Amino acid sequence: MGPLMQGGPQRSLVLWFPDWPVTALARAGDPAGGGAPADDTARAEDAAPVAVVAANHIVACSAAARAEGVRRGQRRRDAQARCASLALVPADEGRDQRAFAPVVAAVEQRAPGVQLVRPGLCALRARGPARYYGGEAEAAAVVLSDLRALGLDDVRVGIADGPFTAEQAAMAATTAHDPVFVVPAGGAAGFLAPLPVGVLDVASFGAPPVRGPKTDLVGLLARLGVQTLGEFAAMPEERVRERFSERGVRLRDLAGGRDSQPVQPRTPPPELHREVAFEPPVEIADQVAFGMRIAADEFIAGLGAVDLVCTELRVELVGDRGERSERVWLHPASFDAAAVVDRVRWQLGEEAEGLRSGVALVRISPAAVDAASHHRPAIFGSAPEERVHHALSRVQAMLGHRSVVTPAIGGGRWLSERQVLVPWGDRAVLAKERARPWPGSLPDPLPPTVFAEPPTVEVTTLGGFAVDVDERGMLTVAPGVLVEGDRRRAIESWAGPWPVIERGWDAARARRAYRFQVVDADGVALLLVCEGGVWTLEGAYD
Structure with missing residues (x-):
């Protein structure tokens, strides 16, 4: 916590943006961050009931969802029971912050x-803006006017002695039609007195977090018959300290309007992102890349000025018709200006169908940074892996993003699906895919040889009759011979079939196949697949 105020609480102004995660979701399509016009934003939020979910509970909901009975704190199941058409979106703190x-x-x-x-919640000292704009309410009106220009209509403002009281004023005493509430100087205790003690649990400007076991202070106060902040503030300080320690005393002071914690202004972060607007829009990738060279140099220089390097780069492309492409590019070391330009060009190539008009805006920003000291060259020359990376990166820059790939193991039911080629420089984030349940997948040990395009074979009996699988998943006859091209192999032993049934609910993509393991006369074990009477060779245990 910051330093305590001397001489009473500080006049504070708190801005509250109700259900900000839903607003952030509606504004996510605006890459410039300036927001849509107010009527467009309202339509985006109210067109359909939307709720943001975290830990199986509703953390924010749109006005349309509230009209159907959805509320914050509800379980997902209860919210869906109240509104069958409710669209649920996972919470994304990064999206909210951006x-x-x-x-x-x-x-x-x-x-x-x-x-x-x-x-969705910020605070500032009220004295300076009030003196400059001619009053506290006038300062709030100026700020609200600027926010409405960004497409934010529902913003609430609370002004009071201390940020805690100002927060409660913004949340408890404002409406969409009357968004500003000013608690007069010295009137904090009277304003807070009728509020329930439960606000102490959810307030952002409260007591410091508890170290060790948490005490259910609000629940205990309720059992003692203390229901409002005024009743809590009237309790003797010595008794509160005996039962709830210094944290309880701090909360009692807040309940009485004695907020000694001042607003703690942030230090604005350096502007590390760069953007280039093209007027008229550009349709040729090389022209876009050429236009990004100066911005890429400034981007890397700006990071270097604060002793940082970029290890993950976010590239955002905006088309002339509003299309948007956003991707985070990874780097095994750190980006330089040339690598930044390459990623912009590669993204344009890979998003050729997504961006159907000319490029109007390109923004580059660091998604992850690291200290520059961790990426300085070694005293006695570069390590071998750095030389390899330099050589492969040059080949990649000349031939394209997917010209140099490394193999990795992914997830899937079929062996060919598990072979994933990852472009050089990208990290293979495939552990989650491998960990998913894949019913019907082959258990270990897996065959060392896997055919990307499984060759077609024939399986017959010793007498030459074709072998198939019936509707019950059983072999029609015992297999005896495997024919692969001109080569015939006698089958000494076999096991199976094991069914693999996929997407039975989708007639267009449904698949039903059966796996077999066979051993030929030479002792070679093979993995066969029978699908619709056609046999293929999926792998070999050689």
């Missing part, structure tokens, strides 16, 4: 010294 960053920047243009509490 959407809120330009909002904070816009507030800082009018009133510097903003404390970012969490996406």
